[in-house]
Amino acid sequence: MAKYIMKRIAYILLSLYLIITATFFLMQAAPGSPFASERKMTPALEKQMEEAYGLNDPIHEQYIDYLVNAITFDFGPSFKYVGQDVMDIILRSFPYSIVLGLEAIFIALGLGVLFGVFAALKHNRFGDYTAMVIAVLGISVPSFIMATILQYIFAIQLDLFSVARMESFWDTILPALALATTPLAFIARLMRSSMLDVLSSDYIKTAKSKGMSQRIVTYKHGLRNAMLPVISYMGPLVAGILTGSFVIEKIFGIPGLGSEFVTSITNRDYTVIMGTTVFYSVLLLISILIVDLIYGIVDPRIKINAKGGGK
Amino acid sequence: MKKVLSVNNLSVSFDTYRSEVKAVRDVSFDLHEQETLAIVGESGSGKSVTAQSIMRLVPMPPGKFVGGSIIFNDEDLTEKSEKQMESIRGKDIGMIFQDPMTSLNPTMTIGKQIAEGLIKHQNMSKNDAHVRGVELLKLVGIPNPEKRIKQYPHEFSGGMRQRAMIAIALACNPKVLIADEPTTALDVTIQAQILDLMRELQKETGTAIILITHDLGVVANTAHRVAVMYGGKIVETGSVDEIFYNPKHPYTWGLLGSMPKLDNHGEELKAIPGSPPDLADPPKGCPFAARCPYVMKACGEHMPAYYESSETQKTACWLLDERAPKVEPPEFINVGGSKVHG
8 A cells, every 4th residue: 555655656756747847848838928018128127037037048957947946846936926936826825726626526526426316316207307407507507607697696686695705714605616516517417327327236136135225225335336436537526626716716806826827827927837737736646646545445346556556 | 844935826017118018927836945946937937027026126116016915924025015025135035146246245345245134134233243244154165254254245256256145145044045047147067066055055044945047957956846937927837857757838848858968969959939928918828829839729819727737736738628639748858757856
């Protein structure tokens, strides 16, 4: 187990190196510069600025400098926000994003599994159809439309929440809901089909033939097996929620990492682009590792060993 | 011997989009203590539905009881509620399924799967259930049971899994064990081991067994009595000797004739031409009439009654009527031949 985790961490470091390299050169290849804004600087001033941030060094030197600094988690200063380090920006905005993201994952997973199981148990009856119509709507409606609908109903009409403010936990509920809608619907459909599959399997019949009650058959024997596809969806789900949050953050005016990420790209704020990308990558790679570890615990057929985790 | 289970005129149907499929039609049989009753027949003859109806494992809907009764412990199982059935399944009636590769829960240890029934029906503590589980695994011939009980099904071979299934089914000493094609998915040497095991366990525990199979070799080996099913009906019942050496029904003749034999050099296997009837629209008369080489006018019109040729043998065939022409069984039936059980 420990050996397996060590090996996976080695892979994570390798992936990170590749991500940093690719982002670095892609970013350099993109036209524009951090100082090319509407208010034109004098050429002399611009040159001075570029000199100060080391942008005139040969590209391989910049690349190696960046790698060395990145190892020590020093992502350098922001080009756009004078006097702020990239790490400061991340640490300031990430708490908002993580609360929002975790909340959304929690909602999507909890309600999605609940709806899916409910639909499977009411297979081909009214409850099933209702749950699945809602699920199709949830998948089809983009999160930004969902967000405005939620704002209109709950914030403007019912006046239960604020439209766009980020002060208490109460304020995170609407954006988390909007963010969770699509994955929730997806999980519900996934859960329904896998639950139907499991409920018609032979071992469910065996469990019934032992005299187990419907409740134990469904939850003890069925749910755990039916959860497996949902658990493997968790990796992409975390990625989707992390990168998808910037739209929601914009709509609800949340100073989260997602909006910093997008703004940094339009600003050509090189260090912030790199910093947020690396940060997101670390987060994603670690969450995939955690999902794999959970999968190994839930499904004993998956052996977690140093050989790479296959069967 | 005492009757433990009696199925009387049981009819089970399934509602489908097309029409009502009458899978089991007017089936009656008794099961006695310490006895093995084999139900044989080809696919779709209704043998599994009969077995699952006794356990009430037929999904309802689309399935439904159309008529008849299943008397167990002086009570009609067809009238029991789901809750009442839960305390009968696994405790009084155990069941083994066809495919041991899929009939065990892949995410639960063998020990837990055995313990579940013990904890529910015999109010055992977890520890006692574990101890009993080890005993059961030893009983069904799994080596190293203390270690094996903590393993998952994927760590067992097919034969081992079926042994574990038998341990689960017999955990609470049921009066009746229903084995639904328990050896079909296993290879021949393992088949023999599993059948031996079932026979031995029956001697020890006195459990009555209903053995569903389409393999007459298995029947000859294990059963005391045989019920031959065709088209949702029992066409002939008798002791195993009567069915093998003095069969009366042309379908039983056909079944025996289509059994491969070791001393059959160069001869073609005798298949029964035609295919079984569509149970969505079953024939009015004898279900075998369309394939029967001895078919008469009456066969298509009326379902024959059961003719008793001995105390144990009953055959539903018009050929046994006194007005019918006398037909000798085909020569490959070894009439009055050596007994199956010595």
